[in-house]
Amino acid sequence: MRAEAFEAMVPHLRDEFANPSGSHAPARRARLALDEARDVIAECLGADAGEIVATSGGTESDTSALVGALSRHARTSGVPALAVCPAAEHHAVREVVEANDGIVVPVTSTGAVDLDALAEALTTHGDRVAVVSVMAVNNELGTVTELAEVAATVRRCAPGALLHTDAVQAAMWLDLRSVTAHVDLLSLSAHKFGGPKGVGVLWIRRGVAIDPLVRGGGQERDRRSGTQNVAGVVGAATALRLTDEDRPTIVASLTVLRDRLLDGLIACGAIETVPRSVRVAGNAHVCFPGLESEELLYLLDRDGVSASAASACASGAIEASHVLRAIAVSEELRRGALRLTLGHTTTAADVDHALAVVAGAVARLRDHRARQAS
Amino acid sequence: MRVLLGMSGGVDSSVAAAVLRDDGHEVVGVTMRLWGGESDSGCCSVADVDDARRAAQQLGVDHLVFNFSDEFDERVVAPYVEDHRRGRTPNPCIECNRHLKFDRLLDRATALGFDAVATGHHARIVERDGRRWVGRGADHAKDQSYVVHMLDQDALARTVFPIGHLTKDQVRAEAARLGLRTATKPDSQDVCFITSTGGRETFLGDRIPFRRAKVVDPEGVELGELPAVELVTVGQRRGLHLLDGAPRRRYVIDVDHGAAVVTVGPESELMTLEQSVTDLVWADTPVDGPVLVQCSAHGRTSLAELGDGVVRWAEPQRRVSAGQSLVFYDLADERVLGGGLAG
Numbered sequence: 001m002r003a004e005a006f007e008a009m010v011p012h013l014r015d016e017f018a019n020p021s022g023s024h025a026p027a028r029r030a031r032l033a034l035d036e037a038r039d040v041i042a043e044c045l046g047a048d049a050g051e052i053v054a055t056s057g058g059t060e061s062d063t064s065a066l067v068g069a070l071s072r073h074a075r076t077s078g079v080p081a082l083a084v085c086p087a088a089e090h091h092a093v094r095e096v097v098e099a100n101d102g103i104v105v106p107v108t109s110t111g112a113v114d115l116d117a118l119a120e121a122l123t124t125h126g127d128r129v130a131v132v133s134v135m136a137v138n139n140e141l142g143t144v145t146e147l148a149e150v151a152a153t154v155r156r157c158a159p160g161a162l163l164h165t166d167a168v169q170a171a172m173w174l175d176l177r178s179v180t181a182h183v184d185l186l187s188l189s190a191h192k193f194g195g196p197k198g199v200g201v202l203w204i205r206r207g208v209a210i211d212p213l214v215r216g217g218g219q220e221r222d223r224r225s226g227t228q229n230v231a232g233v234v235g236a237a238t239a240l241r242l243t244d245e246d247r248p249t250i251v252a253s254l255t256v257l258r259d260r261l262l263d264g265l266i267a268c269g270a271i272e273t274v275p276r277s278v279r280v281a282g283n284a285h286v287c288f289p290g291l292e293s294e295e296l297l298y299l300l301d302r303d304g305v306s307a308s309a310a311s312a313c314a315s316g317a318i319e320a321s322h323v324l325r326a327i328a329v330s331e332e333l334r335r336g337a338l339r340l341t342l343g344h345t346t347t348a349a350d351v352d353h354a355l356a357v358v359a360g361a362v363a364r365l366r367d368h369r370a371r372q373a374s
Numbered sequence: 375m376r377v378l379l380g381m382s383g384g385v386d387s388s389v390a391a392a393v394l395r396d397d398g399h400e401v402v403g404v405t406m407r408l409w410g411g412e413s414d415s416g417c418c419s420v421a422d423v424d425d426a427r428r429a430a431q432q433l434g435v436d437h438l439v440f441n442f443s444d445e446f447d448e449r450v451v452a453p454y455v456e457d458h459r460r461g462r463t464p465n466p467c468i469e470c471n472r473h474l475k476f477d478r479l480l481d482r483a484t485a486l487g488f489d490a491v492a493t494g495h496h497a498r499i500v501e502r503d504g505r506r507w508v509g510r511g512a513d514h515a516k517d518q519s520y521v522v523h524m525l526d527q528d529a530l531a532r533t534v535f536p537i538g539h540l541t542k543d544q545v546r547a548e549a550a551r552l553g554l555r556t557a558t559k560p561d562s563q564d565v566c567f568i569t570s571t572g573g574r575e576t577f578l579g580d581r582i583p584f585r586r587a588k589v590v591d592p593e594g595v596e597l598g599e600l601p602a603v604e605l606v607t608v609g610q611r612r613g614l615h616l617l618d619g620a621p622r623r624r625y626v627i628d629v630d631h632g633a634a635v636v637t638v639g640p641e642s643e644l645m646t647l648e649q650s651v652t653d654l655v656w657a658d659t660p661v662d663g664p665v666l667v668q669c670s671a672h673g674r675t676s677l678a679e680l681g682d683g684v685v686r687w688a689e690p691q692r693r694v695s696a697g698q699s700l701v702f703y704d705l706a707d708e709r710v711l712g713g714g715l716a717g
Contacts, residue, residue: 294440298486315423317407317441368485 002194005239009196012231019227021219030230037230037237044244045186045203046177053220054233057200058168058189059092060213064202064224065164065185066096066131068210073130073160075211081130084121084161086113087326088141091311093133093166094322110274111143111327115153122157129161136170136179136186140310140323140339141274142283144174151182162208168192171243172343173251173280184208190236193243194344199232243344250344254281257351258342262286264355265340268362271333273324282343287329288336291365294318296338299361305354309337376400377534378483379492380475381430381437383422386494386537388429388556389545393536394492395433402488403430403437406474408446409567429554440482442474449473451567459582461631462697463607465521465671466565472524480532490532497522498538499530500709506530507657507709513541520671523701523713524655575605587634589614592627592643603634608695614638627693645690650717651683651700661711665702669694669716675707683717 012033018026020034035049042049055061066083073081083102085093088111097104103125105117113134122129134150137143147165154163164185167176171193180186180203190199204210204223216225261284262276270286279285288296293309297318300307310321324334340354377394381387381403394401405426423439430437450469457464475493483491496511497519508525511517525533537545549557564570568577578584584602591597598617600606610626616638627644628637654660666675667685677688685700694700694716701713 292482295482295485298438315405315407315420316427316439317423317443318439319441320444364487365485372481 001191001196001235002239002242004242005195005235008238009231009235012234016230020230021217021227033234034228034230037233040237040241041201041233044176044240045180047180047203048206050221051203051206053202053204053223054228054236055200055202055224056198056229058090058166058187058192059200061187061189061200061202062090062092062133062164062166063096064213065187065204065210066093066100066133067213069131069162069164069185070100071211072209077127079128082125082128083131083133084118084125084129085133086118086135088113088138088143088323089133089135090139090166090168091322093135097133107326109327110278111138111141111323112145112278113150115149118150119153119157122154122161126158127160129158131162131164131185132158133164133166136165136167136174137280138323139169140321141285141327142169142279143274144170144278144280147179147182162210169280171240172282173247175247176244180205185210188240190232190239193239195236195239196232199229199236201236246344251281254342254344254346257346257348258282258284260348261340261342261351261354264351265338265358268355268359269366270338273329273333273337274327282341284340284342286338286340287324287333288338288362289332290369291336291362293335293337295365296336296358296361299364300354300357303357303360305340305357308339308341310339375489375534376487377402377490377492378479378486378488379403379435379536380479380494381405381426382494382562383425383429383556383559384494384562385549385554385556385559386496386542386545387426388433388494388554389540389548389552390492390494390536391430391433391435392548392552392554394534395435397536401435401492403427403435404479405437405439406446406479407439407441407443408470408474409451410443410447411567412569412572425556425559429556432552432554440479442478445478446470446474455578455581457697458578458604461603461629463695464697465699466567468521468524468699471522476522476525476529476533480529484532490534492534492536493522494537495522495535496538496542497535499533499535505658507704507711509538509709510703510707511535511538513543515672516542517672519703519710520668520699520701523699523710525657525710526655527658530657575602578602578604585634587629587636589616589636589638592637592639597638600636603629603631603636606636608693609644641692644692646693647687647690649685649687649691649694649700651685651714652717654683654712654714656712657710661702664705665711666705666707668701668703669698675703683714 018030020030038049038052041052070081083097085097086107087104088107103121105121106114108114132154162184165183166187167179168189184205186203188201191197212223214225219225258281265286270288273285309318377399379401405423427437450466454464454466480491495518496516498509500507500509508519510519587600587603589598598615606629608626624638625644627639662681665680667678668675676691679686696716698716702711
């Protein structure tokens with residue numbers, strides 16, 4: 001977490017603890033902090049403060065957007081509503097779409113939505129489509145979606161549908177003003193840009209109406225009830241402002257480091273899962289043919305390199321990646337998937353250390369396989 | 375030693391972690407995620423992973439989860455279904471030990487630089503003159519040497535059973551003393567991928583077509599029908615629903631799987647002096663001659679002469695259904711010499 005975000009939160013966790021909905025002086029101070037934070041978030045999104053809804057995280061934002069749009073559409077049109085998403089979406093979107101009998105459309109080999117397939121699905125189901133959800137940046141591969149093209153397809157084929165984007169992985173890398181320009185609904189998660197866990201944002205374009213997922217006291221303009229997490233929203237706003245300011249510098253420097261990391265991994269025998277040209281700067285997803293992710297991850301972790309392969313299930317086991325399956329990566333490559341990511345604190349020394357550890361781990365595992373085979 | 379300990383989330387493997395740690399080993403605990411489908415018992419539900427992780431945390435031991443669900447499907451579940459389809463009665467826990475714990479996990483442990491794999495089985499490793507065998511656990515009522523009988527010299531050299539010298543009561547007392555939340559957890563009894571609500575019948579019925587079976591006596595007189603020949607096992611006495619209602623005890627003495635005919639008769643018809651064995655495995659060199667043979671996880675042993683893939687019983691024994699494991703012990707009934715599958 002960004003130190004400034006932490007510092008900004010502390011007073012609201014300790015002394016300024018009032019409920020921002022109250023009318024007394026401490027409550028008004030809490031309200032002030034919340035309103036100021038909302039202004040900061042809105043500014044970073046190129047949006048109005050009234051369009052910002054604070055939530056408990058990216059998953060709640062995604063669910064609220066999809067379920068809220070489905071509910072509203074069904075209620076006002078009188079026909080069952082459909083949600084549509086690409087196959088490589090995060091579980092937070094895909095599970096909601098599938099649970100509501102929605103439509104999952106294929107992606108291309110880079111993980112981007114197949115626009116022809118999307119157009120066909122939207123044309124087929126037309127007015128029944130309440131919401132289309134397409135992530136701005138893929139969480140496993142780092143692939144950036146051309147949202148302008150997606151938006152044009154949605155407007156052309158299903159003009160009554162809302163377009164939502166899960167931008168949880170985008171905040172670090174893309175100017176969010178260029179994202180909100182194309183969509184109606186957008187989800188963020190604070191801990192992905194240096195803020196606290198348990199805080200999210202749902203941006204709802206002015207004039208767009210969805211039903212609330214969480215009902216109650218009517219906070220957040222009746223769009224998300226529950227006493228606001230003032231400290232969390234303040235921390236999120238502080239982190240987002242810093243991210244917005246640093247972004248051009250960080251993207252430039254991390255692109256250099258990421259390329260160095262990728263080149264080093266390729267020298268160890270890895271295959272770049274999708275071309276780096278379509279990915280954000282912080283992502284170095286590769287596959288090691290003939291190796292197993294779980295073994296690599298253990299050896300890396302033992303030597304202080306924290307990496308991942310795909311999402312973990314409730315038991316903590318690494319699940320087979322639905323994203324790699326969606327982009328038709330072979331079974332052998334999928335087994336050897338490794339996702340290394342870089343952030344604003346990553347240094348050249350970190351990259352070199354990671355490469356040395358990976359090289360050692362790969363050599364050890366290849367050696368073992370060779371001995372087993374002989 | 376660096377030891378990779380399989381932790382199921384039960385009391386035995388929890389205490390095994392403590393024993394290894396206290397013996398000065400560097401221990402890493404791992405829970406294998408094996409079955410991804412519906413489950414209410416056994417070794418790989420999320421609640422069991424939570425228990426394993428919490429026990430490891432309390433003991434200061436690192437804990438990992440390995441996802442072996444593809445291999446489990448391929449090496450345990452699919453053969454289990456296929457065996458039933460062919461009229462055999464497999465033991466999936468033995469196949470899991472054979473293919474997952476003492477093959478896949480052992481291989482991974484070696485790849486990652488561990489010296490040995492440990493499990494919480496009630497069994498011991500017996501060493502004499504540089505050779506090793508699986509020995510019975512100190513708690514004979516809980517002894518699990520039968521289900522880990524397949525270890526060969528290579529595997530035995532890299533396997534540790536840290537609680538084999540303890541009784542179950544001692545294990546539970548130690549867990550309670552350490553404040554582990556697994557101390558009073560009941561033993562798992564069932565196949566981990568079969569739910570108590572649906573049972574074997576539902577699990578198999580979802581995967582293979584059942585064929586109705588005709589039930590006859592040894593003279594061919596029809597006595598009834600059963601809904602699935604795939605669920606009938608030689609030696610079975612319950613659930614036969616015989617029409618003539620005769621009071622004497624009758625057992626399944628033969629299953630003609632191809633014709634879907636089940637023959638029932640008195641226990642005497644079940645008895646045999648010979649039993650063929652296939653898929654033989656040996657702890658050390660192959661064994662001929664007199665051995666003690668055990669045909670179920672906690673069954674008694676019987677004296678037999680072993681040779682040419684045939685067990686020749688000293689006294690007539692009930693026939694063992696095809697697919698069940700026969701495990702050979704030395705005449706002192708202490709060491710596992712090998713084992714195989716009833717043919």
